[in-house]
Amino acid sequence: MVVIQAIPYGRSHSNPPITGEPLWATPRTRELMVRACFGCHSNEVEYPSYASVAPISWVVQSHVDEGRQAVNYSEFDKGQRGAKNTVIAITSGFMPPSYYTQFGRHPEAKLTKAEMAELIAGLKATPGLTRG
Template identity: 30%
Template sequence: MKLLKYLIYVLIAAFFLIQFIPANLPENNNDLSRDLVVAERAPDKVKQILSKACYDCHSNQTNYPWYSYVAPISWLVSRDTRIGREELNLSDWSDLSKRKKIKVLNEMAEEMEERNMPLKIYTVIHRDAILSDDEIKTVTDWTESVSAGILGD
């Protein structure tokens, strides 16, 4: 019993101590000039879906809730956001070549249709990021039309 008490004290102390380890959450940036939804003039519906399901990890406009500042969750959020932006940062859309743009649009549609994205670990908390079939179709119809526009079709 004494041991259990001791263990709880240690855990609480550890919890406070780890708060001092910097999480290095990737910084946000409000420059929207090269952003996908701005550059390609996405309709509001598409904007809303991308914003709630993709932009937390795949843009420089991450919405950090209060618990994302609390270790060890902060470490996880920091890691996932960094990896997400490295993989694809929709805030840098205009920097991509035509070829890359078409691939990104294709992959966005595929990942959503196969429900690989958004990740389960994200939708566990962000319930509104679980997209309906209609929402997915709204996005994939749009990505297709943007792609066709780039191809000049």
Template identity: 45%
Template sequence: MKTELLIGALALATAIQVIPFGHNHVNPPVVAEPAWDSPQTQALFNRACADCHSNETVWPWYSHIAPVSWLVVHDVEEGREHFNVSAWGVQKKNEGDDAAEEVEEDEMPPLVYLPTHPEARLTPEEKARLIAGLKATFGSEKHRH
């Protein structure tokens, strides 16, 4: 019984690799970038945020294996849709003014992202610098009204 279950699980794992979703690891061209307030803000952003919020995603090995690939591609597509620094001023929806608040409230980077991307884990000082830099670069809702 255990052998049959194992064989069935391996067959299923192999079969889902051919499902045509999660294999598109294309990075569209960078068409426009924001005027960063400093190179330090840009470096912190690139380290902690750019994989999902730019067209310069680094696709790790596990992003090529279903079903994990499905989740990774979905997260990158959703991240780019809401906030993409590689299409700044070109993309209709670009919620840069929310970026600092998302980091401040520990909503970004997502906890599920950190175990496989330890470089995205910021010290309290780096986090404070990133928040200040995001506010300086993109503004905030408080300053826009």
């Protein structure tokens, strides 16, 4: 276990500069997205303390890398192809993934039904986040 700590992947906890966000329909839409999605889909990731210990750090960094690659709301100006699937991913239950909130982790990402409805309505009114 001590030897694997020498592998640097997952410990830099970098958050590249924010270059552009969607024109959120409301401040509340952004607030709910920050709570539920920005933990992997932004350049504003707040890494938990356990994310500095390998091999957990590798898993956390992998999830962040995959999330940012799918859609990064902090680099919206760079053309985020996955952004148009935002509403579908949330309403279908794919996001946030169950492992993200299991065992009491990231309780802020668990939205109530009312918050979820509010988020979906806000996302539908935000340009670039829905198909059509």
